[in-house]
Amino acid sequence: EPEVTQTPSHQVTQMGQEVILRCVPISNHLYFYWYRQILGQKVEFLVSFYNNEISEKSEIFDDQFSVERPDGSNFTLKIRSTKLEDSAMYFCASGTGGNTGELFFGEGSRLTVL
Amino acid sequence: GENVEQHPSTLSVQEGDSAVIKCTYSDSASNYFPWYKQELGKRPQLIIDIRSNVGEKKDQRIAVTLNKTAKHFSLHITETQPEDSAVYFCAARDYNQGGKLIFGQGTELSVKP
Numbered sequence: 001e002p003e004v005t006q007t008p009s010h011q012v013t014q015m016g017q018e019v020i021l022r023c024v025p026i027s028n029h030l031y032f033y034w035y036r037q038i039l040g041q042k043v044e045f046l047v048s049f050y051n052n053e054i055s056e057k058s059e060i061f062d063d064q065f066s067v068e069r070p071d072g073s074n075f076t077l078k079i080r081s082t083k084l085e086d087s088a089m090y091f092c093a094s095g096t097g098g099n100t101g102e103l104f105f106g107e108g109s110r111l112t113v114l
Numbered sequence: 115g116e117n118v119e120q121h122p123s124t125l126s127v128q129e130g131d132s133a134v135i136k137c138t139y140s141d142s143a144s145n146y147f148p149w150y151k152q153e154l155g156k157r158p159q160l161i162i163d164i165r166s167n168v169g170e171k172k173d174q175r176i177a178v179t180l181n182k183t184a185k186h187f188s189l190h191i192t193e194t195q196p197e198d199s200a201v202y203f204c205a206a207r208d209y210n211q212g213g214k215l216i217f218g219q220g221t222e223l224s225v226k227p
Contacts, residue, residue, distance in 0.1 A: 033214065043158060043203060043217040056214055091157060093215075101146035101165065101207070103215055105157045 002026045006092050006106035013082055014114055021077045021109045023092030032075045033093040033103065034067065036060070043091065049075065050097075082113045116141040118206050120218025127194050128226055135221045137204035138186040144206040147180060147187045148215070152201045161202075162189070194225045 005024045013019050025032050034046040047057040047067055054067065066078045075094075079086055089110050093103040117140040127133050139147075145166040150158035164171045164178045164187065171178050175194075180187040191198055204218040 035215075042219045045214045045216060048214050058214075101163060102148065102160060105159075107157050 004092055004094055004104050004106035006090075006109050008109055009107065010110040010112070012112045012114065015084055016081050019079045019082055019086075019111060021079075021090050021092075021111070023075045023077070023094075023106055024073055025075055025092065025094030026104055027073075029094035029096050029104070031055075031095045031097045032067075032069070033095075034077045035091045035093060035105075036088040037091065037108075038088045046077075046090075079111075082111070084113050087111055087113045116144055116206055116208075116214075116216040118204060118216050118218040120204050120221060122221060123219060124222045124224070126224045126226065129194060129196060131194055133189075133191045133194050133198070133223055133225075135189045135202055135204070135223070136186060137188070137206075137218050138184075139206040139216075140185065141206070141208070142182075142185065143208045144213075146207050147178070148205050149176075149178060149189045150203045150205065150217075152203060152220075158203060191223075194223075196225050196227050199223055199225045 007022045032049040035043050037043045045058050047061045048055045064080045068076050089108045091108045092106040095103045120137045148163035149161050151161045152158045162176050162178050164180050175192045177190040201220045201222050203220050205215045207213045207215045
């Protein structure tokens with residue numbers, strides 16, 4: 001069964017450093033998302049991406065965040081200058097849109113900012 | 115934008131009992147309502163979903179009901195087992211627009227043997 005894959009599974013970084021989280025969505029999917037989950041809290045929407053551009057973003061997704069689909073398969077989330085409060089699990093998800101509805105989540109990338 | 119409220123935040127039941135988790139949503143354009151189960155350190159896993167043209171859906175011990183007029187939907191787990199213990203999240207989205215999934219706050223279900 002096809003699945004969304006994410007790398008790295010865990011990254012530890014120093015405050016102020018740049019971080020890139022990578023995702024490979026399911027190949028025939030058209031909609032891509034990043035979510036984050038701070039430990040013990042709910043899953044929060046960050047950004048959605050369709051047709052090579054951001055379709056929607058949340059208040060969390062400020063100028064420190066960017067997304068890119070550089071090569072037609074990878075979907076990346078970049079945090080330019082990490083803060084302590086960026087420590088969270090980051091989930092990538094993809095979907096076909098249309099009337100299937102379901103989003104498929106990756107295993108997540110745990111980011112720890114020291 | 116959409117806002118999803120979920121309760122209770124924690125639920126403890128005896129093995130074999132039923133568990134009910136309730137959610138309300140705010141955006142009448144939402145038409146897809148999935149429920150996810152998340153075990154510690156794992157990704158959310160879809161366990162059941164319902165679309166707005168259906169009032170109820172059942173899959174073995176799990177059922178979901180939807181009341182579009184009242185904008186609420188519920189997850190029902192019957193004959194609970196210890197392996198049902200996890201955090202459950204409800205969510206809502208407008209899938210026609212490729213819309214984002216908005217999650218509730220989660221319910222930590224504990225099934226005691």
